[in-house]
Amino acid sequence: MAIRQCSAAHCSIADPEIYAVCVQNGLPAGYPVLTKDPNGPCTCSCSCLAFGTPVQIGNNDFEVIEKIETGSKVLAAGLDLQWSEHVVEFSQGTAGSSTQPYTVLITYEDRFLAVTSDHVFLLADKSLKRADRLIVGDELTSPDGSPIPVRSVHIGEYTAGFHHIATRKALPDEQLSGHLLNTNGVVSADYVVQISYASGERRSQFIANHDELPVVGSPEYVAAYGDDCLNAPANIAGLTLPSFIARDMPDSGQPAFVAANNIRLSIPVDAHGFVSDEEAERLAQDPKRAWNDPAAKAWTEYLLSHYKIFFPEVTYHFDWADNTVNAYAWVQNGVRNVAILGGLVRHMALELEGVSIVTAHELAHHYGGPPTHPGSLSCEGQSDYYGVRTIMRRAWFGQYYLDMTDRGIAQMAGFFGVANSPTAPGGNAGCTHPAGACRIATYHAAVSLTGKPGCAG
Numbered sequence: 001m002a003i004r005q006c007s008a009a010h011c012s013i014a015d016p017e018i019y020a021v022c023v024q025n026g027l028p029a030g031y032p033v034l035t036k037d038p039n040g041p042c043t044c045s046c047s048c049l050a051f052g053t054p055v056q057i058g059n060n061d062f063e064v065i066e067k068i069e070t071g072s073k074v075l076a077a078g079l080d081l082q083w084s085e086h087v088v089e090f091s092q093g094t095a096g097s098s099t100q101p102y103t104v105l106i107t108y109e110d111r112f113l114a115v116t117s118d119h120v121f122l123l124a125d126k127s128l129k130r131a132d133r134l135i136v137g138d139e140l141t142s143p144d145g146s147p148i149p150v151r152s153v154h155i156g157e158y159t160a161g162f163h164h165i166a167t168r169k170a171l172p173d174e175q176l177s178g179h180l181l182n183t184n185g186v187v188s189a190d191y192v193v194q195i196s197y198a199s200g201e202r203r204s205q206f207i208a209n210h211d212e213l214p215v216v217g218s219p220e221y222v223a224a225y226g227d228d229c230l231n232a233p234a235n236i237a238g239l240t241l242p243s244f245i246a247r248d249m250p251d252s253g254q255p256a257f258v259a260a261n262n263i264r265l266s267i268p269v270d271a272h273g274f275v276s277d278e279e280a281e282r283l284a285q286d287p288k289r290a291w292n293d294p295a296a297k298a299w300t301e302y303l304l305s306h307y308k309i310f311f312p313e314v315t316y317h318f319d320w321a322d323n324t325v326n327a328y329a330w331v332q333n334g335v336r337n338v339a340i341l342g343g344l345v346r347h348m349a350l351e352l353e354g355v356s357i358v359t360a361h362e363l364a365h366h367y368g369g370p371p372t373h374p375g376s377l378s379c380e381g382q383s384d385y386y387g388v389r390t391i392m393r394r395a396w397f398g399q400y401y402l403d404m405t406d407r408g409i410a411q412m413a414g415f416f417g418v419a420n421s422p423t424a425p426g427g428n429a430g431c432t433h434p435a436g437a438c439r440i441a442t443y444h445a446a447v448s449l450t451g452k453p454g455c456a457g
């Protein structure tokens with residue numbers, strides 16, 4: 001299932017049906033919404049400000065973003081920062097309680113803003129920059145044009161509604177006339193500017209090489225600017241931050257930002273990986289999707305919730321912030337666990353179907369029977385075979401099973417860098433990870449029900 005970026009013209013910002021799907025299902029911004037046409041899926045609309053963000057609507061008059069409706073008035077400007085009243089032509093948002101992945105939280109002066117990754121800010125030099133490219137020291141702009149340095153930049157999940165507005169639906173002119181807003185004391189571009197950037201129609205106003213800048217939280221960003229972005233902001237005098245709750249705390253109903261490092265898992269050393277540590281190191285060098293790719297996160301969460309229907313006694317984990325290309329199964333205090341790590345789902349070769357095979361392999365460690373590792377979890381070759389033969393047949397009915405395994409095996413061949421061939425090589429891996437060609441042959445044998453090949457141990 002390939003998820004491509006859609007064009008602005010295809011996914012009209014005012015499409016009420018797409019909006020209804022997103023809101024009625026409580027989907028976060030960036031979630032893929034497929035329509036049956038050749039242009040690829042749309043996404044739940046983006047470029048949003050968290051509920052509660054004050055936006056200037058008149059002289060010394062502010063309103064929170066979620067209460068600004070179509071037909072109401074806001075103060076807006078162009079690059080000249082001459083502010084005047086404009087009528088809002090467009091106003092949309094997510095449900096109030098959805099969890100928004102890849103939220104960027106920035107602090108400046110004694111304030112903060114929580115925005116989706118693709119929210120656009122005006123910098124003091126009059127260029128534009130997406131929130132997920134900001135660094136400490138970037139200068140945002142006050143409504144009168146004076147620079148406001150960014151004090152800290154963080155990425156995580158935020159449980160809150162997100163909302164966006166635009167003063168006009170038409171493409172912005174070169175001066176972005178009427179498309180700039182005062183959002184909690186700094187100037188943001190409206191939703192139309194973001195859409196026109198995503199579709200490639202208006203990029204000249206963005207800072208040079210914008211696309212090549214590392215994404216907040218990614219390995220490249222951390223290497224260049226340190227890992228503060230993965231943690232919650234430190235206390236800043238006078239700054240009232242949203243509550244920072246720990247993972248797994250019951251939903252308090254309050255907006256809560258959970259920094260990337262606060263959802264990190266610790267995987268026991270005796271957990272069984274989908275690939276060996278050495279192979280994971282090698283796979284780490286392969287091309288990856290963007291660190292904040294919403295589609296890869298969405299299909300992994302879908303898969304885990306789907307497998308949970310059939311194997312409810314397992315505790316499922318998804319650590320999207322971890323760049324390790326692997327997945328794990330283990331038993332701790334009598335509880336069965338399965339974990340999928342972000343580096344695996346971002347691997348270019350894998351999509352929903354490939355990650356489905358990986359998840360089935362991890363479940364098969366728990367249910368696949370002998371031969372087993374010490375401690376009763378099934379051996380690697382056995383987990384490959386039982387996962388595709390039995391676990392996936394249970395989770396995917398009839399033709400869905402054949403479609404899922406056909407595509408999944410093809411993706412796994414790309415992942416291991418081997419031919420998609422049912423012919424098993426020689427040798428015997430024992431209980432350890434078989435070679436890639438053997439694993440592909442094992443998956444084919446599991447679909448054809450021809451018995452586990454000898455190479456798989």
Ligand SMILES: [Zn+2]
Nearest residue numbers: 272273274380
């Ligand atoms: Zn394994």
